[in-house]
Amino acid sequence: MRRGSIVLLIVLGLAGCSTPRDQAAVAGDLTPIIRSSFRARGQAGLDRLEQTGMQRLCSSPQADALPADLKQRLQREALESVRYPDDGRWLGDWQRGEQIAQSGVGLQYSDKPEAPHGGNCYACHQLSGSEIAFGTIGPSLYRYRERNEGGVDSMRRTWERIWNAHAFNACSLMPRFGDAGILTPDQIRDLMALLLDPQSPVNR
Amino acid sequence: MTPRSWLARTGAFIVVTLASTVGHRGAEAADDPFSSYRQMLGEDNPAELAVARGEEVWKTPRGPSNASLAGCDLGLGPGVVSGAYASLPRYFADTDSVMDFETRLVHCMVTVQGFARDELTAKPFSERGARQTDLEVLTAYAATQSRGTTIDVPQQVRQERESYARGRALFYRRAGPYDFACATCHSADHRRIRLQELPNLTGAEGARSAFEHWPAYRISQGAVRTMQWRLSDCVRQQRLPELVFGSQASIDLITYLGVLARGGAMDAPSLRR
Amino acid sequence: MADPMKIRAVAQADQVEVKILMAHEEETGLRKGPDGGIVPAHFISNVSVRYADREVKRAQWGPAIAKNPFMQFAFRGAARGAELTVTWVDNRGESRTDHVTVA
Numbered sequence: 001m002r003r004g005s006i007v008l009l010i011v012l013g014l015a016g017c018s019t020p021r022d023q024a025a026v027a028g029d030l031t032p033i034i035r036s037s038f039r040a041r042g043q044a045g046l047d048r049l050e051q052t053g054m055q056r057l058c059s060s061p062q063a064d065a066l067p068a069d070l071k072q073r074l075q076r077e078a079l080e081s082v083r084y085p086d087d088g089r090w091l092g093d094w095q096r097g098e099q100i101a102q103s104g105v106g107l108q109y110s111d112k113p114e115a116p117h118g119g120n121c122y123a124c125h126q127l128s129g130s131e132i133a134f135g136t137i138g139p140s141l142y143r144y145r146e147r148n149e150g151g152v153d154s155m156r157r158t159w160e161r162i163w164n165a166h167a168f169n170a171c172s173l174m175p176r177f178g179d180a181g182i183l184t185p186d187q188i189r190d191l192m193a194l195l196l197d198p199q200s201p202v203n204r
Numbered sequence: 205m206t207p208r209s210w211l212a213r214t215g216a217f218i219v220v221t222l223a224s225t226v227g228h229r230g231a232e233a234a235d236d237p238f239s240s241y242r243q244m245l246g247e248d249n250p251a252e253l254a255v256a257r258g259e260e261v262w263k264t265p266r267g268p269s270n271a272s273l274a275g276c277d278l279g280l281g282p283g284v285v286s287g288a289y290a291s292l293p294r295y296f297a298d299t300d301s302v303m304d305f306e307t308r309l310v311h312c313m314v315t316v317q318g319f320a321r322d323e324l325t326a327k328p329f330s331e332r333g334a335r336q337t338d339l340e341v342l343t344a345y346a347a348t349q350s351r352g353t354t355i356d357v358p359q360q361v362r363q364e365r366e367s368y369a370r371g372r373a374l375f376y377r378r379a380g381p382y383d384f385a386c387a388t389c390h391s392a393d394h395r396r397i398r399l400q401e402l403p404n405l406t407g408a409e410g411a412r413s414a415f416e417h418w419p420a421y422r423i424s425q426g427a428v429r430t431m432q433w434r435l436s437d438c439v440r441q442q443r444l445p446e447l448v449f450g451s452q453a454s455i456d457l458i459t460y461l462g463v464l465a466r467g468g469a470m471d472a473p474s475l476r477r
Numbered sequence: 478m479a480d481p482m483k484i485r486a487v488a489q490a491d492q493v494e495v496k497i498l499m500a501h502e503e504e505t506g507l508r509k510g511p512d513g514g515i516v517p518a519h520f521i522s523n524v525s526v527r528y529a530d531r532e533v534k535r536a537q538w539g540p541a542i543a544k545n546p547f548m549q550f551a552f553r554g555a556a557r558g559a560e561l562t563v564t565w566v567d568n569r570g571e572s573r574t575d576h577v578t579v580a
Contacts, residue, residue, distance in 0.1 A: 025365035027373035037453030038439075041446040048380040048444055055378040059385060061406075063376075107381050107443040123397045135397045137389065175382040182381060250545040252483050253500045333502055333516060333544075426502075426544035 042109030054078075058171035071170040078166035081179045082159070090155040090192055097194030098201065100187050101127055107182065117182055119191060124174070127194065128201035137173060144195040145203040158195060162188050251344055251421035251473035254336050254428040258345025261338055267317030276312035278305070278346070289350035290470045293459045295361040302367040304458045306432045307450040309342055328449045329433050336427055343419050344428045347472040354469055355415060357462030364459065371460025374453055375405070384442040386457070400477065405461060412468030415461050420476040428473055431458055482565075484577040488557045493579050495526065495534070496549045497563055505540040520568055521546065527562045528555050555579055 040046050051059070054074055057066065066074075103118025105111055121127060124137035127144075134140075148154040160167050163178030177183045183191070194200050262285070265272045278288035279296070293304040299311060306328075313319045328339045359365050378385040389397065390405040403410035418431040429437075435454055439447040447454055480500035487494050499521065506518025518540055526534035533552045555561070559579040566572040 025362070025369040027369040028366070030370060030373060030377070033370060033374075033452045033456070037448050037451035038444065039446045039448050044380075044440075044443065044445040046445055051377070051379055055383055058383070059373075059377045061372070061376050061387075108440050109446060110440060133398050135395075135399075137395050137397065173388050175384075180381045180383070248483075248485075248496055248498060248547060250498060250547065252498060253480060253545060256483065257480065331511060333504060333508070333510070 043113040044109040063171040074170035078164040082163045092189030092193045094193040094197045094200035097190035100190055119183055249421055249475045251428050254341045254344040255348045258341035262345055267319045269318035271317050273312055275316050285346055285349045287350050287353045289347050290353035291356045293455055294358050295363045302363050304455045325449050340428050343430045344473045347419050350470040352469055355465045367456045367459040368463050371456035374457055375460055380443045382443045408464055411461050411464035415465035416468045416471045417474035419472050420474045422476050424477055479573040482575045486561055486577045486579040488579050492551045492553045493555045494551045499546045503542055503544040521565045522568050523566045525564045
């Protein structure tokens with residue numbers, strides 16, 4: 001049996017052993033339940049319920065404690081998924097970036113499919129110093145430039161993080177804004193400017 | 205300070221105080237301006253209007269069978285409403301399935317009153333600005349009849365335990381373009397989205413704060429909203445397709461929450477953001 | 478006929494405290510409905526509370542009042558057992574009247 005399969009079986013086994021009740025009932029195959037419990041609506045089709053390999057692995061209640069080599073594999077695959085800017089331009093316009101960070105529109109069945117998506121960054125992060133309606137699911141990005149000097153390396157790392165945060169943190173809670181097609185490369189450039197432009201309110 | 209940032213600060217301040225009071229009822233800071241508002245409001249809650257209508261609808265003979273819901277068995281015996289909400293979901297032998305309150309209510313409206321299931325479940329939730337649906341007001345009424353009752357969602361029967369296990373697995377299941385599971389937002393203390401605190405639904409304290417307070421009068425909706433509604437609105441924001449009303453997944457998730465919430469005391473309908 | 482109000486009136490020391498919860502959709506006339514058209518304005522314009530032959534509270538409201546309005550006030554000159562009459566009228570001429578006995 002291949003090493004990867006053994007690791008996968010161990011992970012699934014650990015997940016199965018974790019039920020707290022003394023009579024540990026098993027969830028079993030959720031597929032028929034899921035098929036009958038959801039309905040396609042608007043732009044949200046039933047295909048959204050199918051899991052990728054990463055999603056399946058990261059659905060364990062012990063996703064924080066995945067074996068080290070499994071984490072490395074997920075991180076490597078995520079890094080390989082990144083598409084860098086084709087013209088070498090990392091930065092866009094921070095004012096547009098702020099609008100993208102403020103907007104939570106996009107991909108819900110209540111959203112118009114043709115409307116531009118937001119990144120909803122403020123849902124989870126602090127960014128600009130003057131915006132106090134920010135979430136705490138992710139770390140504060142206030143004064144991001146101070147901690148990430150603005151050279152090509154930090155541009156590339158920031159781009160990679162936005163494109164697919166699993167590149168640095170297997171089973172990250174952060175959506176894969178580039179890899180999942182949530183934001184366009186131009187929108188990511190604008191967010192890069194929000195984070196790295198010295199004139200951006202994030203850095204002033 | 206620019207006018208725009210002043211507006212953001214003020215607006216955010218109001219949202220902060222509203223969020224903090226609604227999220228932690230009974231534990232407001234001394235300098236919270238909403239505590240005096242809540243004191244004035246006392247126990248009053250616009251949900252009372254829905255509860256009053258719900259009681260009327262419950263007791264009135266209706267439907268093709270021209271019967272009231274007096275004969276409905278919510279798990280504590282036919283006609284017993286008092287305390288029943290606090291021990292749902294549970295297994296019912298007559299349907300050989302685990303049912304939450306709202307699915308059991310539909311079952312009673314179909315079997316006792318003769319209503320057609322499809323008509324009841326086609327639009328279970330009222331639109332913004334429209335009159336509350338029968339399901340919403342009946343849920344508000346039944347929940348009030350369990351106010352103060354200790355939550356005791358059972359795990360005696362195999363199907364109840366399996367429902368819990370499936371609910372837990374669904375809770376952690378990551379899917380969709382955002383890779384969101386319920387756990388993405390609800391698996392740690394002191395997380396918030398923008399200024400809205402998120403209960404940690406992996407433990408008793410957070411599960412109780414959620415389970416005790418739904419159904420709720422949701423100020424932002426101007427209506428009483430139920431637990432089925434709360435789940436379906438989360439699922440929408442997870443960028444997933446629509447969670448079907450009364451579906452197995454919805455029941456299993458409610459079982460999972462209810463079991464974790466055991467020992468808490470129902471206090472619904474409550475007043476939420 | 479509109480849904481009934483929930484009214485509580487309690488005698489306290491030398492005054493009566495009255496709390497009224499009114500069932501009304503309170504449309505501002507600025508909101509767009511699901512079909513994209515403006516939902517017409519529909520809001521309570523006048524509230525009147527009477528005891529015996531006097532009006533003890535009068536309110537003139539506009540579209541800024543929230544859905545299912547809650548109003549609280551106190552007045553002197555009545556005691557336990559007194560009967561109060563509460564009436565609201567809205568911008569379409571619809572109205573609702575309910576009575577309460579002071580507890």
